[in-house]
Amino acid sequence: MASDVQRTEESTFRAYLDAVGLHSMAGATAAGLQPTEWYALSQLASAGALTSGQLSARIGLTTGATTRLIDRLERVGYVRRVDDPDDRRKVVVEPVAEALAGIGALVAPARSKIAEILDHYTPEQRELLFDYFARATPAFQEATEQIRSQN
Structure with a gap:
């Protein structure tokens, strides 16, 4: 049975994750985007540019669904397709500054x-916080892939 401390920690962590998620959904709505479009745009902003296949892998959509998502983002002016400088057969998607x-x-x-x-x-505490973020990110990504692979 979980202790009161564990329940409090879990509750606090869940509240934090929910607040981040709700903020993302509110941001998406304010930008006129669906949450998946918001997340895709975040991935593109972080990477600078991605092929549609790379974006598809990051956001967990099929290539067809990703193409439609890119079409919508391009139509409303959030992204543009440009020729891949390394491979003329490919197109990359980049966010519009x-x-x-x-x-x-x-x-x-x-x-x-x-x-x-x-x-x-303190700088030491911030280092610990960002160490957690750096370690937790791939853990959440792996857990996400596990969920996706079960469906």
Whole structure:
């Protein structure tokens, strides 16, 4: 049986994850996007540019569904398709800088609040926090793939 401390830690962690998820959904809605489109745009912004196959693998959609997602993002001006400089047979998808600036404005309040929170930590504590983020990210990605592979 879980101790009160474990239940409190789990509850706190769940509340944190839910808050992050809800913030993402609110950001997507404010940007006129579906959550999957928001996530795809985040992946593109992080990578700079991806082929549709690379994007498909990252977001867990079929290639056909990813093509339709890219079509929608391109139609509303968030991404553009450009020739792959390394392979003329391929096209890469890249985010439109001006559109990302609009997204940045949407998430600026949260970024500012998180920066204020982080300012309360010592450099050593921040190092520990970011070590956790770096280690937890692949763990969540692996768990996501496990869920996807079961369906």
